[in-house]
Amino acid sequence: MKLLIANGHLIDPSAPENTGMSVLIEDGRVTGWLKQNETPPEGCEIFDASGLLVAPGFIDMHVHLREPGQEHKETIASGCAAAVAGGWASVCPMPNTNPVNDNAAITRYMIEQAAKAGLANVFPIGAITKSSDGSELAEMGEMKAAGAIAVSDDGRPVPNAGIMRRAMQYARDFDLPVIDHCEDKSLSSGGVMHEGRISLLLGLKGMPALAEEIDAVRDILIARETGARIHIAHVSTKGAIEAVRRAKNEGINVTCEVTPHHFTFTDAAVEGYDTNTKMAPPLRSEDHLEAVLEGLRDGTIDAIATDHAPHHSDEKALEYDRAPFGITGLETALGLAFTELVHKGVIDLVRLVELCSTNPAKIFGLTGRGSLTPGSIADVTILDPELQWTYSNAESRSKSKNNPFDGRQFHGAAVATIVAGKVVFKG
Numbered sequence: 410m411k412l413l414i415a416n417g418h419l420i421d422p423s424a425p426e427n428t429g430m431s432v433l434i435e436d437g438r439v440t441g442w443l444k445q446n447e448t449p450p451e452g453c454e455i456f457d458a459s460g461l462l463v464a465p466g467f468i469d470m471h472v473h474l475r476e477p478g479q480e481h482k483e484t485i486a487s488g489c490a491a492a493v494a495g496g497w498a499s500v501c502p503m504p505n506t507n508p509v510n511d512n513a514a515i516t517r518y519m520i521e522q523a524a525k526a527g528l529a530n531v532f533p534i535g536a537i538t539k540s541s542d543g544s545e546l547a548e549m550g551e552m553k554a555a556g557a558i559a560v561s562d563d564g565r566p567v568p569n570a571g572i573m574r575r576a577m578q579y580a581r582d583f584d585l586p587v588i589d590h591c592e593d594k595s596l597s598s599g600g601v602m603h604e605g606r607i608s609l610l611l612g613l614k615g616m617p618a619l620a621e622e623i624d625a626v627r628d629i630l631i632a633r634e635t636g637a638r639i640h641i642a643h644v645s646t647k648g649a650i651e652a653v654r655r656a657k658n659e660g661i662n663v664t665c666e667v668t669p670h671h672f673t674f675t676d677a678a679v680e681g682y683d684t685n686t687k688m689a690p691p692l693r694s695e696d697h698l699e700a701v702l703e704g705l706r707d708g709t710i711d712a713i714a715t716d717h718a719p720h721h722s723d724e725k726a727l728e729y730d731r732a733p734f735g736i737t738g739l740e741t742a743l744g745l746a747f748t749e750l751v752h753k754g755v756i757d758l759v760r761l762v763e764l765c766s767t768n769p770a771k772i773f774g775l776t777g778r779g780s781l782t783p784g785s786i787a788d789v790t791i792l793d794p795e796l797q798w799t800y801s802n803a804e805s806r807s808k809s810k811n812n813p814f815d816g817r818q819f820h821g822a823a824v825a826t827i828v829a830g831k832v833v834f835k836g
């Protein structure tokens with residue numbers, strides 16, 4: 410199996426000078442870079458990438474695939490189909506399945522289901538505490554041996570600083586990053602949107618920015634003391650971004666990600682009471698959005714992750730107060746990244762590839778990914794930065810349709826996804 414991705418514009422942050430090269434893939438690995446006029450080896454299939462960008466396979470650090478337990482919302486197969494259609498070669502599912510992924514058997518099950526689907530790579534994230542109930546530590550070492558790449562109690566953040574400290578010591582000894590959904594529930598409980606002028610106007614209970622900031626600061630301090638690696642999930646507030654910036658300057662091992670909806674929307678989007686604007690953390694006010702864009706510009710934010718959270722339409726059809734938190738995002742993320750960030754001059758293309766591939770691979774220690782240098786695993790995302798297209802929930806590969814961008818026009822998209830040398834999506 411030989412494949413040459415020819416005539417494209419290669420963007421590999423580890424080799425920025427090689428934009429004109431074609432990428433040769435043999436048996437699932439990148440085996441060389443050819444000049445455009447070089448003759449390809451015999452029997453080589455050609456992928457013509459004229460006018461397209463060729464990047465190392467994108468890695469979504471934060472998704473919810475709902476299997477096991479809530480297969481009516483999503484399965485690993487349907488989530489992976491949505492992932493590759495959105496340009497993601499790899500996805501990292503959070504452990505809040507039913508039962509919770511707090512043991513090696515479930516971690517293994519998820520990887521097996523992904524192998525059966527044969528689409529995206531799935532790198533599971535194990536729970537920090539058993540059942541993510543915040544009390545007893547989960548078997549991190551066994552989950553790591555089964556294939557887990559990080560630990561998190563996403564959605565149910567560890568409330569007790571003493572347990573979080575022990576969790577970080579334990580995770581450090583297993584060399585596992587701890588992913589932190591920063592939300593002090595004693596401040597945010599009962600809230601359904603960002604606390605501010607608009608929540609007051611709409612008469613909805615707010616979740617203050619402080620709930621995120623206080624937890625981010627606490628866990629950065631615990632990371633400093635324990636030497637653990639900490640990754641802040643879906644950062645959304647000025648204060649938390651500032652805390653990460655300061656911590657990085659101090660040399661603390663901290664990274665963070667942002668979702669597409671937090672770099673696109675403000676809480677003004679909630680005004681129509683569309684439950685597809687309800688997520689945790691909530692959409693924030695303009696000053697927080699500005700801080701997110703600044704963090705993307707200056708490198709404080711390391712990654713773009715979707716927080717793809719499928720929910721059945723019956724649940725999202727409830728009134729705003731009662732609807733569940735979360736939206737899908739695998740198929741709209743890159744459209745938003747191009748439209749809102751690249752074409753508006755917030756970030757350039759190299760930075761886009763860093764945010765979606767190189768940095769996620771580094772943070773999770775995914776050796777052989779995040780670059781297309783010879784020897785790498787042949788996961789490739791092919792992008793058309795100029796494609797004009799309209800997203801439609803009806804055509805989504807996800808089992809759930811809770812996405813607020815239905816009917817929205819985008820400028821730029823992923824047009825093909827290659828996993829281990831195999832074309833698994835071509836749009």
Ligand SMILES: [Zn+2]
Pocket residue numbers: 563564590642643689690
């Ligand atoms: Zn979360």
